[in-house]
Amino acid sequence: MAETVVHVDHQDASVEATHLRHHFASAQQQMDASTLGMWTFLVTEVLFFGGMFAGYAVYRAMYPAAFASTSRFMNIVLGGTNTAVLICSSLTMALAVRAAQLSKRKALIVLLIVTMIFGLVFLYIKWVEWHAHWEEHMVPGFDFQYPVPQFAHTAQILFFLYFMMTGMHALHMIVGVGLLTYLLVQATRRVFNENYFAPVEMIGLYWHFVDIVWIFLFPLLYLIGQQHS
Amino acid sequence: MTAHSPIPKVKTFVAVWATLIVLTGATSAISYVELGDWNVVVALAIAVIKASLVVWVFMGVRYTTTLTRLFVVAGLVWLSIMMLITFSDYRTRNWTYQAQPWSHTKGVGGTSSPSR
Numbered sequence: 341m342a343e344t345v346v347h348v349d350h351q352d353a354s355v356e357a358t359h360l361r362h363h364f365a366s367a368q369q370q371m372d373a374s375t376l377g378m379w380t381f382l383v384t385e386v387l388f389f390g391g392m393f394a395g396y397a398v399y400r401a402m403y404p405a406a407f408a409s410t411s412r413f414m415n416i417v418l419g420g421t422n423t424a425v426l427i428c429s430s431l432t433m434a435l436a437v438r439a440a441q442l443s444k445r446k447a448l449i450v451l452l453i454v455t456m457i458f459g460l461v462f463l464y465i466k467w468v469e470w471h472a473h474w475e476e477h478m479v480p481g482f483d484f485q486y487p488v489p490q491f492a493h494t495a496q497i498l499f500f501l502y503f504m505m506t507g508m509h510a511l512h513m514i515v516g517v518g519l520l521t522y523l524l525v526q527a528t529r530r531v532f533n534e535n536y537f538a539p540v541e542m543i544g545l546y547w548h549f550v551d552i553v554w555i556f557l558f559p560l561l562y563l564i565g566q567q568h569s
Numbered sequence: 570m571t572a573h574s575p576i577p578k579v580k581t582f583v584a585v586w587a588t589l590i591v592l593t594g595a596t597s598a599i600s601y602v603e604l605g606d607w608n609v610v611v612a613l614a615i616a617v618i619k620a621s622l623v624v625w626v627f628m629g630v631r632y633t634t635t636l637t638r639l640f641v642v643a644g645l646v647w648l649s650i651m652m653l654i655t656f657s658d659y660r661t662r663n664w665t666y667q668a669q670p671w672s673h674t675k676g677v678g679g680t681s682s683p684s685r
Contacts, residue, residue, distance in 0.1 A: 376637050383644030390648045394655045401659070416597065423593045431586040434577075434627045441576050541629075548627045552620045558593075559612035563600035567608060 359536050371538055378542045382549050389553050392505050396560060399497045406494035408565025410502075413478060415469055419562040422465050423554060429458030430551045437544045440537035445527065448540070452524045455547070459517045466510055470503075479503065502561055509557060512550045519543045575632060585626045592619050 364370040400407045436451035477485040480500045486492045523540055526532065532540055596615040604611065625631050630641060 372634050372637070375633060376640060379637050379640045379644075383640060383647070386644045386648055387651065390651055394652055397652070398655060398659050401656075416600075420593060420597050424590060427586060427589045427593065430589075430623060430627050431582055434582045435579065438576055438579070438582070545628055548623050551627075552623050555619045555623070556613075556616050559596055559600070559616055563596065563612055564609075566600035567603040 359538075367535065374538045374542055375545075378545050382545065385549060389505075389508070392501065392508070393556065393560075396501050396505070399501065400564070403491075403494040403497065406491040407498050409488050409491050410495050410498045411563065411565035413473075413476065414562045415472065416562050416566065418465050418469050419558055422462050423558045425458050425462045425465070426551045426554050429455050429462070430548050432458065433544050433547045437537065437541050440527075440532045440540040441534060443532075443534040445530065445532070448532065449524065449527050452520055452527060456517055456520045456524070459513055459520070463510060463513055463517075466506065470506075473499070473503075505557055505561070509550065509553050512553070516543075516547050516550055519546065577626065577629075577632075581626060585622050589619055589622060 360367050360370055364373065432451050432455045436448055436455060439445075439447035439451055473479060474482075477483050478499055480496045480503070484496055484499070486495050488495065520543065523543055526539065592615050596612055599611055599615075600608065602608075624641070630638060
């Protein structure tokens with residue numbers, strides 16, 4: 341039975357269009373393998389960020405009051421706006437994958453550009469926040485000054501974690517914008533159609549993952565001690 | 570027609586997007602309410618709901634293969650192993666040496682540790 345299936349697939353005239361590699365039996369199997377591989381990579385990313393979240397959890401459990409005191413120095417409006425911007429970018433990314441699946445080339449190009457713009461807006465807002473922290477001497481190691489004297493040392497740990505975690509997240513965003521640029525070039529060259537859209541879907545998975553990291557960073561970094569301030 | 574997974578409706582994506590935006594507003598608003606230790610529980614619960622929606626619909630796990638789902642779950646299992654072992658270390662460090670809970674700070678830590 342398996343022989344027959346393989347035979348039929350190789351007879352398929354759309355083999356060229358699906359970019360089917362010879363070591364896969366069918367386009368569906370190739371797609372499943374790509375998805376599994378991408379998720380395997382994303383699991384390593386979960387554990388990469390997970391290590392930083394574990395470090396955050398340990399120090400927050402040790403110094404809860406110091407961590408809560410940092411909330412008033414976080415800009416909840418900018419942080420919340422950025423959360424919304426990323427959620428919007430995930431919507432346009434999901435719609436971009438859908439456009440590729442339906443061979444809607446123009447919609448794909450527009451949605452990829454919109455997703456990139458959302459990504460760049462996020463990075464710009466993040467930059468504005470970092471710059472404000474820099475001006476307020478909130479960067480550990482660079483003349484760190486904390487207005488709450490009893491937490492002058494321990495609050496620094498939160499800011500170290502803050503710059504590390506938002507920094508690694510922003511780095512992933514920059515890589516994501518680069519990957520979207522690649523997709524955009526390929527889309528204008530008419531590479532993607534209803535039979536071949538794996539790169540759009542895989543980069544989409546990456547983009548959504550980066551959104552999820554921020555979904556956890558926002559409450560943990562911005563909303564810790566909001567109720568006290 | 571290739572044997573690809575079904576293509577979700579635009580309506581589905583927009584509904585998930587709207588839910589995510591509403592939940593972002595909710596978690597921001599609730600953070601201003603004094604709930605004690607429950608603040609972090611509520612914030613994390615909302616974040617987990619949001620992340621699950623993204624994984625299930627935007628990332629298409631609801632249409633994917635059982636093997637891929639197994640990999641997704643395995644990732645979460647390994648994450649929880651890392652968290653559990655980290656905390657089983659930090660939360661029990663002082664058990665054999667000192668009579669007081671491991672943390673001198675108020676709040677998290679002291680209450681649930683066994684007192685000796």
